[in-house]
Amino acid sequence: MPEPAVDGAEDSLSSYVMALDQGTTSSRAILFDHAGAVVAADQHEFPQHFPKPGWVEHDPVEIWESQLRAARGALKRAGAQASDVAAIGITNQRETALVWDRKTGVPIHRAIVWQSRQTASICEELRARGLDDEVRARTGLVIDAYFSGTKVRFILDAVDGAQQRAERGELAFGTVDAWLLHKLTRGRVHATEYSNASRTLVYNIHECDWDDLLLGELRIPRALLPEVRDTSGVFGLTDPEWFGAEIPIAGVAGDQQAALFGQGCTVGGQAKNTYGTGCFLLMNTGRQAPASKSGLVTTIGWGIEGRIDYALEGSIFVAGAALQWLRDGLGLVEHAADSEAAARSVHDTGGVYLVPAFVGLGAPYWDERARGTVVGLTRGTTREHLIRATLESIAYQTRDVVECIEADSGLPLDALRVDGGASRNDFLMQFQADLLGVPVLRPAVLEVTAMGAAAFAGLAVGFWRDTSEIEAGEAGRSVFEPCLSEDRRESLYAGWKRAVERSRDWARPEGEG
Secondary structure (H helix, E strand, O other): OOOOOOOOHHHHHOOEEEEEEEOOOEEEEEEEOOOOOEEEEEEEEOOOEOOOOOOOEEOHHHHHHHHHHHHHHHHHHHOOOHHHEEEEEEEEOOOOEEEEEOOOOOEOOOEEOOOOOOOHHHHHHHHHOOOHHHHHHHHOOOOOOOOHHHHHHHHHHHOOOHHHHHHOOOEEEEOHHHHHHHHHOOOOOOEEEHHHHOOOOOEEOOOOEEOHHHHHHHOOOHHHOOEEEOOEEEEEEOOHHHHOOOOEEEEEEEHHHHHHHHOOOOOOOOEEEEEOOOEEEEEEEEOOOOOOOOOOEEEEEEEEOOEEEEEEEEEEOOOHHHHHHHHHHOOOOOOHHHHHHHHHOOOOOOOOEEEOOEOEEOOOOOEOOOOOEEEOOOOOOOHHHHHHHHHHHHHHHHHHHHHHHHHHHOOOOOOEEEEOHHHHOHHHHHHHHHHHOOOEEEOOOOOHHHHHHHHHHHHHHOOOOOHHHOOOOOOOOEEEOOOOOHHHHHHHHHHHHHHHHHHOOOOOOOOOO
């Protein structure tokens, strides 16, 4: 693993590195010490906005205010001040797109969230123009409403005069990391880094530059775009108002790439799966950027001192969000954690499968018209069967992606490293191991996404000299060994594939057959 440049060994005298973990439903801040241990954390949820079915938006100001409150809260819990923090690392929900006024910092539209399907028609237009192969060859991605580029086009179309203002350089686009950099530095920095740029649909991952052809197809002016920098390095200093003194912002990475780094997957062939709102499985492929033939995307893992590490990724749109649906939408559980006991109370699902395609299906199907489906219901189906089927759906979707990664990389998976909130569920982790037929490895400390962001920042300023100084979380790790017979495993999975087919191409526009 290459070692980032050390800007000042004196920073090793500071007590902490702070990670700002800005997620889809909440903003967190975590302080890590020199041993990589969590010292203090704070977290605040913020509202989700659903203006139309399949549309998901965030208020950028609510994102910022919740993140600032979490950062101040973590410092307060630790009894720390700005001078105790060597650096801040940012990790963020990816693909969520924001556009704001450069001078005033005021957003011109709500942020369009990665989950949102509201740009599906723009994607259809791009496909109709025959751009599928160009997009994949240049960006490693597929044309889908998931990625940021079509969201930018939507915002510029939705706001009167926005296109002209963007062309005059009056507006700024960014993913959430760039928005936080803007706010933390009071507008002095408009930048992102390789991993987030690679998720925009307009960044050439081979040339490491914004792609003029794709920018032209989406009519996105270069004047709108942030500077792309190394993942590990000093981006700027926080304004003294926020924390009482300046703190270097020295690392930025999209949440899934940060988790890959935090899990220690720094060698080609190592893979991790994060069970968050969605589910994201990444395999490090080193200096190679293999083209997927099975529905995955090729993405940048990180860039440090000019070296780019790539990864294969399978993105599952709904994982932990399905448990939130059980809790908030149906009222079947009071707390998401209650799902484990309910699932264990029945021997199986009674033949019930739930496909949580609430916002379409991601890898490997990429079906924007798929919708959530429950099949196999009988008079004997109970609340517990539905809860168990919801948990199992997360594991089934993960197997879909694992099979693709094995096919694309030519490497069989010997183990799967896991993290994220839903990985705390022992039933789910055991079922995942059973369904994959390989061990599932869960670290004792699950804050690997935040740890990855902290590591990028701490390495940049000399808080840590190299990755060997950071505890990898191997002590106390839980190992889930598969114990299901191969016949039973394959029978269950075949049922899942049948259920998926029934969810696909459901949300057709009015007038279509």
